[in-house]
Amino acid sequence: DVKVTQSSRYLVKRTGEKVFLECVQDMDHENMFWYRQDPGLGLRLIYFSYDVKMKEKGDIPEGYSVSREKKERFSLILESASTNQTSMYLCASSIGTDGYEQYFGPGTRLTVT
Amino acid sequence: GESVGLHLPTLSVQEGDNSIINCAYSNSASDYFIWYKQESGKGPQFIIDIRSNMDKRQGQRVTVLLNKTVKHLSLQIAATQPGDSAVYFCAVGSGGYNKLIFGAGTRLAVHP
Structure with a gap:
């Protein structure tokens, strides 16, 4: 079974803080993704990575950055958290070439006060 | 770019009935x-x-139907059970790197 784990289920941070969200997958997948999920908007892609040290912007990258130093780990960074970044953050991974199916972690609910 | 929409944000069904959740996509x-x-x-x-070379696929109590002519996708759940209560998302494979574009989701509520 593919396992995607996220470092925290719930996180509360203050405006202006730097926030790190960690994601680890154990199936040697090439691709990893970060989404945010808001009511009525579905899942929106923030960033993704198709290889170690490679990253691509998704649809809503503003205010975020990412890091992928090891194949199994993909980090999302909020450089200076703002209240409009309060959301559910979901990490996913997929096998790579010709593998669309994404496996999701349980999510991190981030509240910025 | 690609967009994916769902026809209903919520769907309420009786236990034992069949459920149909719909989805539309834009990129042929x-x-x-x-x-x-x-x-x-x-x-x-x-x-x-x-995949687009099929128009129907069945799983355990679920069937997906694809109509490429009108760019419509549906999920059918047979004999809906309380454990089926959830939010259902359709997603479409789009562009390079095997990205998925997600719809907004339909909340399915199953009533006894």
Whole structure:
């Protein structure tokens, strides 16, 4: 079974803080993704990575950055958290070439006060 | 770019009835389609997928229908059970790197 784990289920941070969200997958997948999920908007892609040290912007990258130093780990960074970044953050991974199916972690609910 | 829409944000059904959740997509070149189920407090979980060279695929109590002519996708759940209560997302494979574009989700509520 593919396992995607996220470092925290719930996180509360203050405006202006730097926030790190960690994601680890154990199936040697090439691709990893970060989404945010808001009511009525579905899942929106923030960033993704198709290889170690490679990253691509998704649809809503503003205010975020990412890091992928090891194949199994993909980090999302909020450089200076703002209240409009309060959301559910979901990490996913997929096998790579010709593998669309994404496996999701349980999510991190981030509240910025 | 690609967009994916769902016809209903909520669907309420009686236990034992069949459920149909609909989805529309915009890009006629899309070649992969997938349905996810998300229960409260969990990440989305794979239900079933279909490629554009098929128009129907069946799983256990679920069927996905693809109509490429009108760019429409549906998920049918037979004999709906309380455990089927969740938010259902359709997603379409789009562009390079095997990205998925997600719809907004339909919340399915199953009543006894």
